[in-house]
Amino acid sequence: MAKRNESILKLLTQVPWWISVVLSATAFFVLKFIVPAINFQSWVLKGVAGAAPTIAYFVAIIFLVHAPISYFNSSRKRKLLDKQKDIDSIKSLSWKQFEELIAEAYRRKGYSVVENYDIGPDGGIDLVLKKDGNMFLVQCKQWRSYKVDVRVVREMYGVMTAKHAAGVIIVTSGLFTQEAKNFAVDKPIYLVEGSQVVNLIRSVQTKLTYSPDEINKPRTTANLCPVCGGELVMRVAQHGKNAGNKFWGCSNFPKCKFSKAYTG
Structure with missing residues (x-):
């Protein structure tokens, strides 16, 4: 599982920077507002829903931090190609x-x-x-x-x-x-x-x-x-x-x- 999560984070450095921004905003909105509004029957899920608004900030930051990395990588690769003679x-x-x-x-x-x-x-x-x-x-x-x-x-x-x-x-x-x-x-x-x-x-x-x-x-x-x-x-x-x-x-x-x- 840890290796899979690491692969997902590496993938975020390859995709266009704005995808990380969209994922960050979406994750924040869902965890901050949608999940707490759901009436779960399981006490475990209720506990998760209660913690979701706090978790939302951390998850959003994890996605967002990859945006500048992705932008830098994309810019570097474009320059690398255009300078080949x-x-x-x-x-x-x-x-x-x-x-x-x-x-x-x-x-x-x-x-x-x-x-x-x-x-x-x-x-x-x-x-x-x-x-x-x-x-x-x-x-x-x-x-x-x-x-x-x-x-x-x-x-x-x-x-x-x-x-x-x-x-x-x-x-x-x-x-x-x-x-x-x-x-x-x-x-x-x-x-x-x-x-x-x-x-x-x-x-x-x-x-x-x-x-x-x-x-x-x-x-x-x-x-x-x-x-x-x-x-x-x-x-x-x-x-x-x-x-x-x-x-x-x-x-x-x-x-x-x-x-x-x-x-x-």
């Missing part, structure tokens, strides 16, 4: 900063993101993404010189199956071995490496803290895949009821199977 700046990050960077990128892509603060580097699931009823598991590998091998991909595929997730995303600042890439083919496994990480970050940057002239490669304005960061290219469906219709497909197909309708 290239793969070199990304590789200079610590493993924890790298995880926070990827979390913020997918958050800006419209995903609900839960960060795992209980596991150290290379400990398994680092992020849980949710969007449109689908859950994706993310592992971040801040490996500057080594390639991520197939063993890591196999392990995450097993975790994905056990957790009944829609897919798994493995992000590395380095590269994947060819064997790892081959294993991911025809599976809901999305491998995001090196330049794709840069594309992912640039696609969601809003307030740049550096001049575009500082980087060798100009910031791209092309359509980018929201899953792996690869460039979207126009294709024509060859089979099925949509045969002959144009659509946007990920350039990393078949590793990444993301597509969206062409509206041109």
